[in-house]
Each structure stands twice: as structure tokens, then as C-alpha cells.
Amino acid sequence: MDTVSLAMVAMCCFAVLTAFAALFTKDTFYSALYMSATLVTIAGMFALNNVQPVFVLITFIFVGAIGAVTVALAAMYRDTRPKIQIDFVWFLPAIITFGAIFNAIFGLKNVPSAFSGSEVSAFVENYAVFALFFFTLAILLMLAVVKFVRREEV
Amino acid sequence: MMVYLSLVTSAAILLIGYVMAMSSKELVRLLISLELMFGAVFLALMPLFTIPDLTTSAFSIAVLTVFTSGGELMILIAAMVTFSKKFRSMSTDDIVAGGDSP
Numbered sequence: 001m002d003t004v005s006l007a008m009v010a011m012c013c014f015a016v017l018t019a020f021a022a023l024f025t026k027d028t029f030y031s032a033l034y035m036s037a038t039l040v041t042i043a044g045m046f047a048l049n050n051v052q053p054v055f056v057l058i059t060f061i062f063v064g065a066i067g068a069v070t071v072a073l074a075a076m077y078r079d080t081r082p083k084i085q086i087d088f089v090w091f092l093p094a095i096i097t098f099g100a101i102f103n104a105i106f107g108l109k110n111v112p113s114a115f116s117g118s119e120v121s122a123f124v125e126n127y128a129v130f131a132l133f134f135f136t137l138a139i140l141l142m143l144a145v146v147k148f149v150r151r152e153e154v
Numbered sequence: 155m156m157v158y159l160s161l162v163t164s165a166a167i168l169l170i171g172y173v174m175a176m177s178s179k180e181l182v183r184l185l186i187s188l189e190l191m192f193g194a195v196f197l198a199l200m201p202l203f204t205i206p207d208l209t210t211s212a213f214s215i216a217v218l219t220v221f222t223s224g225g226e227l228m229i230l231i232a233a234m235v236t237f238s239k240k241f242r243s244m245s246t247d248d249i250v251a252g253g254d255s256p
Contacts, residue, residue, distance in 0.1 A: 008156060012163040015197075019170040019190055028182045035186045038167065039193045045160065051203050054216045058196055061220055062189075066227045070189060073231065074182050077244045090176050098169050105161045108201075127214050134221045141225040 007048055015041040032074035036067040160200040168194035181234050181244045185227070192223040 001009075015038050022034035043058035171190035178184045196219060202212035234244070241248050 005155065008159060012159055015163055016166050016170070019167045022186060022190060023170050023174045028180065028186070031183060031186050035189055035193075038190060042167075042193045042197050045197065046200065046203075049156065049200070049203065051200075053213060054196075054199075054203075057216060057220045061224055062192070062196075066189065066224050066231075069231055070182070070185055070227075073185070073234065077180075077182050077238065079180055079182070079244070094169075094172060094176070098165065098172075101165050101168075102162075105158065105165060108161060109158050127210075130214060130217075134217060137225065138221060141228055144229075 004048060008045065011041050011045050011048065015045075028074040028077065028079050029071070032067075032071040036063055036071060039063045039067060157201040157204060160197055164194045164197035164200075167191075167197065179246055181237070181246060181249075184246060185230060185234065188230070189227065192219075192227070195219060195223070 018034045018038040018041065022031045022038065025031050025034060040059060040063055043055045043063065046052070046058070047055035168191055171187045171194060174187035174190065175184060178187055196216070199212060199216055199219065202208055202215065205212075237249070238244055
């Protein structure tokens with residue numbers, strides 16, 4: 001097994017472990033921090049496989065903006081009561097769904113994989129309207145959120 | 155091997171996020187579980203980047219996913235802050251919808 005594959009295995013294990021930590025920790029603040037660690041590790045996996053644009057997108061937009069706000073919210077509304085109270089009614093559909101997912105994934109065990117880098121310039125050339133649309137969408141969403149919170153303050 | 159590993163990890167994180175969402179009695183924890191599930195979705199996109207002809211399309215799908223999930227979470231955070239100001243609570247038990255009685 002080469003170095004990249006070994007690093008990938010280590011990062012996958014770390015991502016699952018931090019996700020478990022986010023689930024089992026009693027403090028919501030630490031839960032948010034572990035969640036951020038999971039997301040940064042997921043972004044790191046993209047960087048490891050030479051897909052840096054997605055690493056930048058996830059790290060800057062998702063972890064940098066949404067994750068930071070979540071950590072701030074968790075710090076503000078800190079709660080340390082034990083929270084693992086699973087409603088068992090949801091267990092059967094969950095088991096069926098995840099059984100189907102793992103069954104589908106198992107069929108891909110021997111699929112060969114070789115990552116090729118993604119070109120941002122090709123994306124901007126081919127999907128200029130798409131990129132412009134998302135830029136506009138982001139601005140409109142932010143305006144809507146600010147208006148929504150301000151209206152409630154009055 | 156890489157594709158298989160990333161998909162198994164993605165499914166595992168999705169399962170953890172799902173269990174967290176089922177067991178959460180508080181809005182912040184629910185938000186964290188949603189972010190974990192979105193993280194799993196990002197990881198599930200990784201196999202698309204192994205096909206050279208699809209890398210640009212895969213990147214556009216990644217942009218779509220990151221922006222829409224980010225926007226959705228931003229709205230949810232705004233709703234949570236408003237809910238907290240109005241009801242002085244972050245418990246999921248205090249949320250009512252449709253014809254539910256408060």
C-alpha cells in the first residue's frame with residue numbers, strides 16, 4: 001500500500017472517530033468542534049487526492065463560515081446534559097436504508113480509482129452562468145437572513 | 155480501493171449523523187448532525203473525480219452542493235436564533251408545526 005493510500009485510510013479512520021466523538025460528547029461546544037474536525041478531515045481527503053478546489057470550497061465556505069457560526073452558537077447555548085435518547089420507532093427504516101447503502105457500496109469494492117485534478121478555469125469557462133447564479137444566490141440568501149433577523153428584532 | 159474507502163466512510167458518517175439527529179433534543183445538536191450529514195454527502199462526491207471526463211461536471215456538482223447546503227444551514231441558523239429570542243429555549247420539544255398545539 002502506498003503513502004497516499006495509507007494517509008487516506010488514516011484520514012477516514014480519523015473522520016469516523018471525530019464523528020463518533022461529536023455524537024457521544026455531552027457538551028455541545030465540543031460536539032461542534034469535533035464536527036468541524038470531521039469536516040476539515042473530509043476536505044483534507046480531497047486535497048490528498050489532488051482535488052484542491054473542493055478542499056478550498058469546503059474549508060472556506062462550509063467550515064470557515066457555517067462551521068464557525070455553529071461553534072459560536074454551541075458556545076452561546078452550551079448544554080452538557082446527556083442527550084443519547086434514541087426513538088426506537090426510527091430504527092427499522094434506518095436499518096433498512098443503511099443496509100441498502102452498504103450493500104450498494106460493497107459492489108464497488110474492486111473498482112479501480114485514479115484521481116485527476118479539477119480545473120477551476122474549465123469550470124468557469126463551461127459553467128459561467130452557473131457560477132454567476134450561485135454568486136447571486138449567496139448574496140440574496142445573506143440579504144434574506146439579515147432581513148429575517150432584523151424583522152424579528154423589531 | 156480509494157473509491158470504496160471514501161464511500162464506506164461517507165456512509166458511516168451519514169449513519170452517525172442520522173443517529174445524532176434522531177437522538178437530539180436540542181436545536182444546536184440537530185444543526186451539528188445536519189452538518190455531519192452534509193459532510194458525508196461531500197465525501198460521496200469523491201468517486202466522481204476519478205473519471206477524467208467528469209471532473210469539471212463533478213466540480214460543478216460540488217459547488218452546487220456546498221452552496222445549497224450552506225444556504226440551507228444559514229437559514230436554519232437564522233431560524234434558530236429567532237426561535238431562541240422568541241421562546242427563550244433551544245429544545246426541540248418546544249417546536250410546533252402546522253396544527254400542533256403549543
